[in-house]
């Protein structure tokens with residue numbers, strides 16, 4: 464018999480179901496890993512379960528989805544880099560990353576996952592930068608998170624200190640990664656093909672990774688941050704825009720999730736929507752990096768043309784903020800300001816980007832992203848009795864504009880309670896933070912990368 468759990472008497476359940484119902488004084492019944500019933504508390508009063516979580520004074524949402532977050536390195540060196548490193552930023556990042564051991568990656572992954580889960584993000588994509596996946600698999604298992612992994616591959620010289628593979632070797636590595644990790648453990652880990660970017664992958668590699676993903680019944684993702692140099696190169700060498708180039712390579716498909724998606728035109732946004740490719744935009748990284756997101760990151764146009772869009776954060780160094788609700792907030796406010804139009808990205812749409820639309824952008828919307836019978840029990844309880852929640856009249860407006868991860872009280876993934884009363888249940892948080900601090904200091908020394916704070920530390 465599967466165990467049963469009821470979250471009872473919830474102040475508001477923000478279901479994100481097809482009718483977008485918000486159930487006042489509601490309850491959710493969970494059987495094993497799945498949601499089995501959702502309704503008014505009074506209607507479910509007669510349902511007895513093995514355990515009960517008191518939902519009074521709480522708001523319940525689906526677990527949040529982060530479609531682009533480098534799990535395994537940045538926490539060890541977080542906040543190291545000055546704001547204005549520019550083109551020197553990524554080569555330093557990859558130099559540090561290349562010097563990490565399997566134990567470093569394990570501890571750093573566990574800390575990143577702890578932060579994500581603690582503030583309500585239950586599913587995330589690690590876009591290919593983890594080298595020691597076997598070691599990190601232990602961190603995924605221990606925490607019980609839902610994660611998509613893969614290995615970044617590229618076959619062209621690059622100024623980023625990223626290893627270059629022969630095309631065949633990159634393809635073998637992609638196949639082996641999918642074979643080894645797709646579906647492990649308990650189906651919570653999924654593996655994708657992860658060609659790094661169209662700038663540093665040959666057309667052959669793009670086409671073949673797409674074919675591998677499709678035949679394995681999985682997906683693929685690319686860094687699609689089109690700067691002026693790459694846009695000009697596409698124009699000169701291929702006579703087209705970056706999105707059209709992807710289509711020519713056979714990589715603009717329903718299996719593709721384009722990360723960042725900056726530097727596109729309205730016509731390219733329409734093409735992405737028409738071809739059924741998904742997009743993950745990373746507003747916290749874009750604003751810190753001065754990317755001009757509201758100018759050429761065409762989120763309103765992508766939505767208008769019907770593209771599937773979710774949110775990500777990128778790594779803990781180029782955004783520093785991993786909390787999906789902060790990204791949801793930015794999605795809701797950036798375009799109102801940038802376009803001087805309060806009709807841009809309503810709060811309801813922004814919340815969809817962090818939940819059901821975000822799940823769809825990863826091909827997971829039949830499993831997660833809403834609170835409905837049959838879906839996985841990936842759930843977040845917010846304590847609405849905290850100051851930032853008062854007064855509460857519209858749960859969507861409050862979630863998007865005044866709440867954040869501080870009020871996340873309890874988190875479940877696949878029916879398992881991973882955070883309880885604001886504390887992760889799977890790890891000694893303070894001990895882990897101290898361990899990653901020590902590992903980060905050793906890593907900086909070993910890699911010979913250092914940037915002193917501008918103000919004197921005395």
Ligand SMILES: [Zn+2]
Pocket residue numbers: 531533590686777778
């Ligand atoms: Zn990235």
